[in-house]
Amino acid sequence: MSKSTPPKGIAVPSGRLNRLWHLGRATGDLAAGIGFKGLVEMVRQRGGAESARIQLSPEQTRRFADRLARMRGAVMKMGQLMSMDGSDIFTPEAAEIMSGLRDRAAPMPMSQLAQVLENEYGADWDRAFRRFEFSPIASASIGQVHRAETRDGRRLALKIQFPGVRESIDSDLYNLSLLIRTLGMAPAGVDIAPFLGEARRQLHREADYGAEAEALDAYRVWVGDDPDFFIPGVHRDLSTRNILAMDFADGVPVDRLAEPDYRRAERDRAATLLMRLTLRELFEFALVQTDPNFANYLYDAASGRIVLLDFGATRSVSPGLVGQYRQLAQAAIASDRAGLRAASIAIGYMGADDPTEQVEAMLDLLQLSAEPLRTPGHYDFAVSDLFERVYRQGRALFHSGAFSTAPAAETLFLHRKFMGSFMLSRRLRARVDLATMAQSCLA
Structure with a gap:
């Protein structure tokens, strides 16, 4: 069997106290970088409309990101979310460094990797492969991905879970x-x-690879034979509790399209396809892949297809909640404040008896958030400052304590997907005809 040179890895810390110690070290690095005055300023700004920004040097940011990357698991997930867009927390330079968390966790050491392979496939695990690359092609919060080729010629991506992450x-x-x-x-x-x-x-x-395989198959049925997307197939004969074997797919992370080597038409097309897919997931599939990590989308320049990866965060949405979001979107597009209020109460964004001033402010915020859906023609994310406007207005409302209710917890992951799709279009500086797209999906 052909083997690549194994990387130098870092063991995944285990045990609650050990991981708490690592989290404390990461928080300490962050606090040291901000300084006492910075911490005071962040507390002062936390409840106001002004956005607090962490002023970290590149070295301080690298140390903080490295601490999270060493931990993997749920703590690293937090760092990934913080790195989706740094305009509200980090300086652009720090956000660029933090973005490495999206697909580059510290790999596990060779000893741990070999132990996982032997536990899952047996002592003679290498007999199934003609080639196995020990250097991971991606490493994230739950596991790392290795490229392999079987004896019968299948090109695979093996998603291998970090030991102890599920238990932590x-x-x-x-x-x-x-x-x-x-x-x-x-x-x-x-x-x-x-x-x-x-x-x-x-x-x-997300740590249940059997559930991810089922979600991947279900999602593929909905997408069907759409030529614009590729969803890897699952190879169940080589999939186990801790390894998910899938088709290997060529491509680069889709946010690379923002680089000068790619044409604007490619950026616009990719953003349009993924925005349309986001709307279809909620309003047609009622099955949403809720992790908008940019690394979960690859762009294959040879075929023009977008490769969809990582279905661990896929979840079904109840028909009732889909209907409520449809009512919310339709009302926001039509500037129907009565309908917008009714849908907001149903979802839990506000209570029927909440103070009028806060209710009106929330309706203004929801109306503002729907700006891309109401704008005729192509919405230009390259020049839009919508995120900053929504952030400034939403921050004060979020911390006001004036609302008597909170939305269902499952909406948290839908918000995450909506925000991620918006941020990707912004990262690509794309133009997307969301108004026409919404009319089709909401009809």
Whole structure:
């Protein structure tokens, strides 16, 4: 069997106290980088409309990102979300470094990798492969991906789970909840327990490779023979509890299309395809891949197809919630404030008896958020400052403590997908005809 040179890896820390120690070190690096005055300023700005920004040097940012990358698991997921767009927290330079968390966690050492392969495939595991590349082609929060070729000629991507990550999810979220409460990061009057509980269930699902294989197959049925997308097939004879074997697919992360080597037409087409897919997921499939990590989309320049990866965060949406979001979107597009209020109450964005001033502010925010859906023709994300406007208005509302209700925890992951799709279009500086797209999906 042909083998590549194995990388130097870093063992995944295990145990609640050990992982709490690592999280404390990461937080300490962050605090040291910000400084006392910076921390005071962030606390002062936390409840206001002004966006707090962390001023970290490149070296401080690298240390912070490296701490999260060493931990993997739920803590690294937090860092991935922080790196989706750095305009609200990090400087652009720091955000660029943090973006490495999206597809470059520290790989596990060779000893751990060999142990996983032997545990899952047996002592003679290498007999199944003509070639196995020990250097991972991607490494994220739950596991790392290796390229392999079987004896019968199949080109595979093997997603191999880090040892102990599944068992550390509960302790990671417990540690994060302590940090959130200690630093006062939760909005006033909002019980974060349901959201952390939903995050725990979602992370356990992402660590369940059997469930991911089923979600991947179900999603492929919905997409059908669409020539614009490729969804890897699952090879169940080489898939186990801790290894998911899939077709290998060529391509580069889709956000690379923002580089000068690619034409604007390619950026616009990719963003349009993925925005349309996002709307179809909710309003047609009722099956949403809720992790908008840019690395989960590859662009194959040879075929023009977009490769869809990582279905661990895929979840079904109830017909009732789909209907409520349809009503919300239709009302926002039509500037129907009564309909917008009714849909918002149904979803849980506000209560029927909440203060009028806060209700009107929330309706203004939702109306503003629908700007791309109402704008005739192509919405130009390259010149849009919508994110900053929504962020400024939403921040004060979020921390106001004036609302009597909170939306269902499952909406957290839908918001994550919507925001991720918006951020990708912004990253690509794309023009997308969302108004026409929405009319088709909401009809």
